Amino acid sequence: SGGDSEGGGAGDAIVAETAFNLKTIDPHRQFEFTGSTIDNAIYQTALEFEDGDLTKPTDGLCSYEMSDNDKKMTLTLKQKDAKFSNGDPVTVDDIVFSFKRLQGIEGNPSFFLDGVTVKKVDDETIELISKNPNPALPYILPNSSIGIVNAKVVKENEGTTDENDGAEQFLNQNSQGSGPYKVETYDADSKVVLTANEHYNGPAPKFSKVVLRNVSAETQVTDIQSGQADVSFDLSSDQVETLDKNAVQISSLPSTRSIYIFNNTDEEIGGPTADPNFRKAVASALDYEKILDLAGENGQRMASPVPNEFNGAVPKDQAPDRDLDRAKKLLDKAGYDGEAVPFHYASDQAVNGMDIAQLAQTIQAQLKEAGIKLSLKPAPSATQLDGFRAAEQPMGIGTWGADYPDPSNYNVFVPGGSVAERVNWAEGDNPEIDKLAAAATKAEGDDRGPAYAELFQATTETGIWVPLVQPVSTVVVSNRIESYVSNADVTFDFAKAE
Amino acid sequence: MSVSATDQQKNLRPPKIHPLLRFILVRIGISILLIWGVTVVTFLMTNLVPTDPVAAILGDRAAADPEIVAQTRERLGLDQPLIVQYFTYLGNLLQGDLGVSNQTRVPVLESIGQVFPASIELGIGAILLSVIIGLLLGLLSALKQNTIVDHAIRTLSLIGISAPTFWIAAVGYFVFFFKLRLVGGAGRLDPWMTPPPRVTGLYTVDSLLAGQMATFTNALGHLILPSCVLALFTIGLLTRFSRSSVLDIIKLDYVTAAKAKGLAPRTVVFKYIFRGALVPIITVVGLAFGSLLSGAVLTETVFAWNGLGQYAYRGATTLDLPVIMGVGLVIGIVYIIVNFVVDLIYGFVDPRVRVR
């Protein structure tokens, strides 16, 4: 009975597979990979990235203009023919409501518009006023979490712009966007089916149906190979290697995610990791080439947590190299006595096909060569994250996915930032870095890049973060799809597949 | 041993209600007690889990705000003493409210409604296979005791219960789907297939009801391998058990008596031996169901079978408390009900229990 499967009973449906990381597709709450992949297809945003180039925000539903002091952004409704999936036209009110809802409901992505006041000027214009200079705003608005919803319908279904909002369930089952697709069925555990939005103002997608299945990476391998699936998101480099290259197309892009080791700065918690010499020894003891090998082809070194393609990234050639002698000297200096350091990581996680559990074992083996002993503490990601958030873990593997492609998104790694808090690194601990941080925030225009680069170089120097690798985002597409668009912004654009 | 009927009656104070009714009532009572116990266990178990549900529900940002955290705690009743929380939980439960998943915000009951039929379909497939194959093999093995056939069946059944399910699943998937394409792949249907209109939630049944033959064959193709894998252990179990059960029966006088009546061997085997052996076997089938549910967790993982096992696994690894509680409760109840039904069947099949 499986025999007829190749015959492509698929027809005008495109089958995509990923291991779900999905809590909701209410855009204003959605903050995970799977949710944003779906919302990208459902919702339009005020601004977009041109052809996936993350350095160039361009017009989306609106065009924009930034004031000189980066405090005021003026949005002008541009696509007047845009319509929601129920046929209602997209209006300024919808956009204002969407922004305000995002801010008010205190969901995970609410911080995107922190300190921004949204003001409707007239039926074509919106003003976003930021308290502080906010040069990142154009980079933020294309995020699918800031998707524009049909205000009227959402309000009718308990949607509000404060914490009392109750529209999440409704939005999960009934998308209210103006993008190329709308939700047909939503099952957060197994699969989400999208169908074409006939009111979409762009070209109608070739595939009128998208089936996104929750499937583990190992099953994705067999499914893509056997024609059961058209798109696979989570294959590791090893798995991609084994595929029959004549049957599939492979798109590899630099990932926007960073993988790093964190070291707790609190002596009580971290023990040796509180000593800068120990941390630097860790950085010198790692065999980055082997780690790169795990990430597969096109994996990149990182000299800071900021991905290499981003403004403010530290050039990757400045990344440290393995130097065991140096590591040993540093360890002597640190007075490290070989005690085992608990090393925490999520045992069930893979980041762009990089298995964190394997990475942890590799790191353990490499550090052992320098005399550093790690005792691995795997845990399911939920539990691991709990401990990390509570700032209780001495050392471990962290990952960060860019919320928006601007260096300011990486301020979390700077003393006082939310991630820095988790290693007990507070403002004032490094006055030098505080100064650099202030300078970076103040910098404008072309100065921002270098200012941030300097800041992140300094933070990385402390060894509190040891950037490991920038993985590759690999999307495997079956040959049934003749052309497709896959870029850093959307990973895979269902609407443009043919 | 045998007292003449009149003597018995003279000294007998008969029960106030009919014995069969009493039997059923007692079984219902025990089952309800057990289900209540399951609620206590799930509740306590999840309270032992060292994770803060509030953090999971609120997400990063809100969890950092003590005020919101406190509010949420209050809203969820988490500031109450444990015993109050338990009664709230029980109260909700009685209204069919199993809570909402921390991860997906979907009501647990709704999700279970989705995944449960998947597991049932797999479970029924497996139990049918194991009952039919296991019983026949066991019978054959017992009838041919100490022959090559018997030794072969015993050895195979021992190997059957020794194989790690997940490994067999993976090997089976690789060989039968990936290499040979004899069966359907992961999931319950090919991805682009639309599930049949939901009546029972079992794709094979629903597709037949809707007259969608293509969907039916597809669903069956997907069902066959996982249920075989899952059945492997229970086949071994039932083969062994029915063999020893039949051997016990074969020795009994009534079998010799039946043979002495010159009945056809077939009649002796099926009417006398098998029927006698069946009663203990029914009990084991009930128990086997339990091991089936265990095996399902691993099997479902390999076959991306979106059933209760996968749901439970996700719940456990993300420490999604309402999900864990819900699944624990549902599985506990299913198990208890299955065994209740087994007891009832037992009661009805065996006249000695029926009329005491």
Add this chain to the structure above:
Amino acid sequence: MSISSPKQPPTNADSTGAEALDRNPVDAGIKRWRLRFPKALRTPLGFVGAAILLIWLLVALFAPLLAPFDPLAQNFGRLVAPDGQNILGTDTLGRDVFSRIVVAARTTLPAAVFVVLCSAVMGSVLGAIAGYFGRFVDEIIMRIADLVFAFPTIILAMVIAAALGPGLKNAIIAILLVSWPSYARVTRSLVMTARSSEYVIAGRLLGFSAGKSLLREIAPNVVSPIVVLATLDVGTAILTMAGLSFLSLGVVPPTPDWGAMISEGVSQFSAWWIAFFPGLCILTIVVAFNFIGDSLRDTLDPHTAQEVGETTK
């Protein structure tokens, strides 16, 4: 013997002695048990089982000598197919699969035996108490056992392991908590049968207290079925541990573990050797315990064997 030869007087009870043994199942079983305990392993299955187990014991004992390489060292190419150097290939991190398999026997075997010992002791003590004292003690213990039975083992173990965190110790605790009830059930019913048996009553009439008769009269009569059950259960424990490791809830890496290796291997279908051989190891070792347990059970009398039967698995 001819008809005219002198006969033993029929009143000599000894003349029926030999038949008597065959006529009473309990005693016949025990006789066989005593005489053939070592012989139990001489049945074909028992022998094969014992041989396999012996091999595994030797492997575990001499693992450091047998393993050609450091099981943790990532010294080789990744995903190398079996060849002259890495006879069972290498894994995703370039470790020698054969060495890892061999060393894994060292954790699996002792852990399984340990967990079975603990749960056998815990379960049979509880079962004995329930069976002997009856009434509400029995109700409480057995209802708890029922409750544990009502949850599928692996799910319960999964939740426990997830709650306590992965690790061998926690996996053992989890398995312990879910596997004691089968011993409790068996012991309980054996004790209950023994309790009302005439030799125990005779003891009570001679002034044994309940505790004393439990220890002195009953205990010796329930150990052998428990030993059989435990033998069969080692296999189950190995399977459950492997299952937990497969779900990354068992042994913590990088310690080599068969279940974890399978889990790693299934994501690499083309590198089939990573998952295939550890699976084979689990299979053989569980088969060995089941073969031995089964032969042991055959030497028990039929009634007790039924008690120990497959139902408790």
Add this chain to the structure above:
Amino acid sequence: MSVISIRDLNLSVTTGSEEKHILRDVSFDLEAGKITGVAGASGSGKTQTGLAIMGLSPDRSTLSGSIDFAGTELVGLPSKKHNRLRGRQLAMVFQDPSSAFHPMLSIGDQITDHLRHHRKVSKKEALRQAIRILGQTKVPHPEEAVSKYPHQFSGGQLQRIAFASAIICEPKVLIADEPTTALDVTVQAGILRLLRELCDDLNLAVLLVTHDFGVLSSVADTIVVMESGLVVETGDREPLITAPQHEYTRSLIESLPGAEVSPR
């Protein structure tokens, strides 16, 4: 004219690697309308003799010698042919009535299934005959009895039902293996009377196996005494009991309270 004549019957069973002789050169005859009693201590091979006639000797056993049943040689008879005689020509009643019936089948079903099998009569007709035959064996309320289950009867009643089942196909030979050992003396008397009546009325050749000389003394016409698979003495009832010839028989009878053995 003997219905069954047993000559030099030998039976041996292989258990494991050892061979065990259960019957050695057993010879005696069964005659129509006569009860032949077989006595002997436990394990002397009484039951196995009966089973050998039925063709139900244990697995892995070898039978040699001759059992001549009205011209048919039963030793070595193919099991299919033997099966046609069983139930129809040769019937058997067992020691423990409570275990000789399947607990889950009704009485009516169990005493007629061989009738229906052998005679191909309809279910209704079979039941009618069952009721008649239950009446003949004096089971109370035969009409109700056929739809009851074994546990609803006392041991004595069940043994009567067992006799009903045995004679329903009008056999020539009835083998009764300790039919009263499990019963009380008062019930035993009734069963013995029934046995005698059936034997006389139906002209049955009865083989009565027992170790109770009291029973043999009441109903047997001829007595065969066995010890360890050997027939030590055969003779008519009265002389054998009052003046046993063989030492073994004598010691058996002397050990019984109230037995009156004439001194030699």
Add this chain to the structure above:
Amino acid sequence: MTTTKDDTRTPAQPLLELDNVACEYKLDGGGRFRAVSDVSLQLGRSEVLGLVGESGCGKSTLAKLICGLEKPAAGRITFDSHPVKPLGLGRRPDELLGIQMVFQNPYASLNPRRRIRDQLTDALALDPDQTWTVDSLLEAVDLPLDAAGRFSHSFSGGQRQRIAIARALAAGPKVLVGDEPIASLDAFLQARIATMMRDLAIESGASMIFISHDLSIVHEIADRVAVMEAGGVVEVGSTEQIWNDPQHPYTKKLLSAIPRVDGKGIIPG
């Protein structure tokens, strides 16, 4: 329910006295079954009381009541002026250890996992007079001395029953209760074991209650006989009187059903 006055009893102070004793069993279905009702019996010193009746009439239940193994639903049992209390979880009170029992099934009444010597020693410890040793006991029941070191499975049914008798005797009982101790033995062994029991009990100064449904054996060994029917005692009297001049119709029926070994071909009853 007929209650017959036990007026044949001789000594003024009976060793064991049952006064309107009744016993009930709970049935699985929820009803109750009265297995023994209104039984009054007395047992003197050094006498053997036979207890007969058909299966299920309550003989074993009565034996259990006497040993404290069942709780009486009504009535009183006194042993040597001590009330017999039902056996709980604790030790049996010392004053009641004088009642010992021999069971029906010789295959179940010895512990298969303990050596004969250990089982006998346990019992010997109870006897304050130290009348017996292991060896003298074995000798008394006609067993070889090396039997002490063996386990019960190597003995035949008759031998086992003798060991069980030895164990009961070892405790120096004042009352020995035999619950059909010969029923499961070969017919040819029964008389021998029964006589042995009687002789040993009387020699050691004990009384015995001998339960059996075999009247001819009871006739051989009992001084007095009590006949039970459906839970009640219908007739008590000296053996000779019961045997030769039964009063109650049930006793008559029972006696007339015994087949005689006379070779006459007469069906009893």
